[in-house]
Amino acid sequence: MTGATTPASPRSDMVRNRRLLLAAATTAFAERGTDVSMGEIAQRAGVAKGTVFRHFASKDDLLAAIMLQVLDQLLDAAERLGSADDAGEALREFMTVGVETLAADRAFCEAIGRPSLQHAEVRDAIGRLCGVVETLTARAREQGAIRDDITGTDIVLLLGGIHQTAEPLLAAQPQAWRRYLALAFDGLSAAGARTLPHPPPGRLDLGDSPSAPAE
Amino acid sequence: MTGATTPASPRSDMVRNRRLLLAAATTAFAERGTDVSMGEIAQRAGVAKGTVFRHFASKDDLLAAIMLQVLDQLLDAAERLGSADDAGEALREFMTVGVETLAADRAFCEAIGRPSLQHAEVRDAIGRLCGVVETLTARAREQGAIRDDITGTDIVLLLGGIHQTAEPLLAAQPQAWRRYLALAFDGLSAAGARTLPHPPPGRLDLGDSPSAPAE
Amino acid sequence: MTGATTPASPRSDMVRNRRLLLAAATTAFAERGTDVSMGEIAQRAGVAKGTVFRHFASKDDLLAAIMLQVLDQLLDAAERLGSADDAGEALREFMTVGVETLAADRAFCEAIGRPSLQHAEVRDAIGRLCGVVETLTARAREQGAIRDDITGTDIVLLLGGIHQTAEPLLAAQPQAWRRYLALAFDGLSAAGARTLPHPPPGRLDLGDSPSAPAE
């Protein structure tokens, strides 16, 4: 099993294994949620169980790594779209990419609000994402594409909500989320609407914080 | 062990235990999702493990019972509001009750689309709920309170989505869902909006259907 | 469930229940072996679980009661045949009845050599059976129908052995035991055969006796 034809340097093997593992785990978690066992991921990646733990000290770490992957994709998208001329269209495009990403990843949703979020890195990435999206959102606001009282964090949160709305339909109608994305966007751009009742969320602070300020 | 004030008859004790179990399970599942063990639920209810299984033959049955509880509440609310004069306001009120209910129940969302749904009773209840909500929705449509292309099933699905949007905030801001409910409602009532891109969902048909028609 | 049409005296109800229980247990154990649960037996008898335990303090006691039933049947048969003219034929007839009984009772065989045998009553009944069969055997010996070195206990033990020989066939060929009974009988009547190598067993002494004398 180790007798590969081209061992290359040990370093490169490790890199390759890490890539295999992330790929396998991404697929597995996306398909079947966070309950997939480490054993199965090892198998799918074609490595031994011990190797999984050499790369990711715990299942939680692996989950965090995968969430980071997804978050990075989203971050990239948001950054890429940050300079588009039509900020409203850019925002819509970002949300499309975002919901599409979630729709393909069952674990991501499950994992939100779980111990993985106690990983500082994940929290940071979410924070950063909210920041970049805030830029996007601000421009859309200024261009009048969306109403005044919407923040970047709102947008990020909506990704999960839109996905969740369509989730029960996805098995039968994989594109159903488009319907609810359009609906949400209509809400976002509702011109003369009354101001939203609850204040906008600040930077997302997730995790166990038992210091929940409530209201 | 429970130190109840009135042990009464074994019958009444059983009723009491069932209530304790449902309460414990509802809370536990709501707080920590479907992974809570039967053992913990027993402990929380102050009964022995065996007692849980006397009342609910399997974990899945327990989950189904809890979903039915929630669905029944929603069904009641929808029926109660079915005859209100202002159908738009009634629909909004229903959605308020609905999201509020979900906000208190984490498991409910997880459980949608899971084996518990293979319980005919749960499927039936969902079907019935969609039916009653369709009535509510139709009236709101006729009265011009919401746009034309929204169905009762859309509304039911939105409950989960709105809740999910706010979910990461709930620990810190338990009322945050009100913000996203208002936002969604603005989308629903968007007067001149373009028709939504994806066709409305039919009656919710969940479960294993591997005959996913895709699109 | 208690509202029978004719309660009769409480005494007679108890007798009736005992009979129902023994019948249900006999059938259940015979069909599926000693693993049937007390709960199922209660159900089959149409009584509550508690009632089973009022009549038989433990599952072991119930098993013992059922073994006693079977042993009594065999005892009756042996006594009835004790006065037949043709002792050889009588012995053969007894063995036929005996094996037939076992063939219909899966639990009996399983239960031999188990804790149930620690019930003095069962041990006594086996002892008594060996005694009566010894009479039958002695007459057959005297009449020259079987060889000299066979005892009643040998015969009793053979019942189980013959049954066991055929057991794997019984599902497909319920009468297969007749073949092995005939074969055994041919061995028993082998005229000029050498004396059997191991001394005849004494009175059966079963149970945990850790004082096994070995040889």
Place this chain on the structure above:
Amino acid sequence: MTGATTPASPRSDMVRNRRLLLAAATTAFAERGTDVSMGEIAQRAGVAKGTVFRHFASKDDLLAAIMLQVLDQLLDAAERLGSADDAGEALREFMTVGVETLAADRAFCEAIGRPSLQHAEVRDAIGRLCGVVETLTARAREQGAIRDDITGTDIVLLLGGIHQTAEPLLAAQPQAWRRYLALAFDGLSAAGARTLPHPPPGRLDLGDSPSAPAE
């Protein structure tokens, strides 16, 4: 935990553990039947519970493995004796080995006719055994050592029967089976005996066959 003298490589440890497990399971099952728990077997083998399941995916697999062990021993014996000059003596020798083997293994008998038999491997081994024994038997028949109407399958079945006959005595008289083996052999060689009443069994076909042909 085991204090072995030579831990050697993990591979060799695994082999050693497998051996320990088989030994522990063989003893445990032989002594107390199939009810011994996997936990106890682990303990007896000096390994953790999980290790049992790494080696045998289920209790049934473990039982099957043990039956295969026994069947292999018997198969070896039968093959070894297949070429002896005196086929009658060879058959007797085979039966001696066979019963002796069973006498040391209580589970084997219990397990016959149980789900373990649905393991194709076990069924196959039994079939093969019957085949080899048929050879042995045919030669004994031809040499006039046993009567005409006895098949190899009869012989295999008799092993269990003879053992069962002596079983209640084994604790006190471990060699008692020799008596019943001799008796059975006398039946097998009964020269002028009438033909046996029930047709000989075909190849042993065990398992769920609900197509029981009856008779």
Place this chain on the structure above:
DNA sequence: GATGAATGAGGATTCATTCAT
């Protein structure tokens, strides 16, 4: 660095048995 065997806590579930009514 990789391997995969071993570990053992934990999970769902069953069942004999007890006991309040």
Place this chain on the structure above:
DNA sequence: AATGAATGAATCCTCATTCAT
């Protein structure tokens, strides 16, 4: 005397994690 709810020990099995090679 009968009921059937409650109990909790025991069972099989899974899985994250550790560690010797």
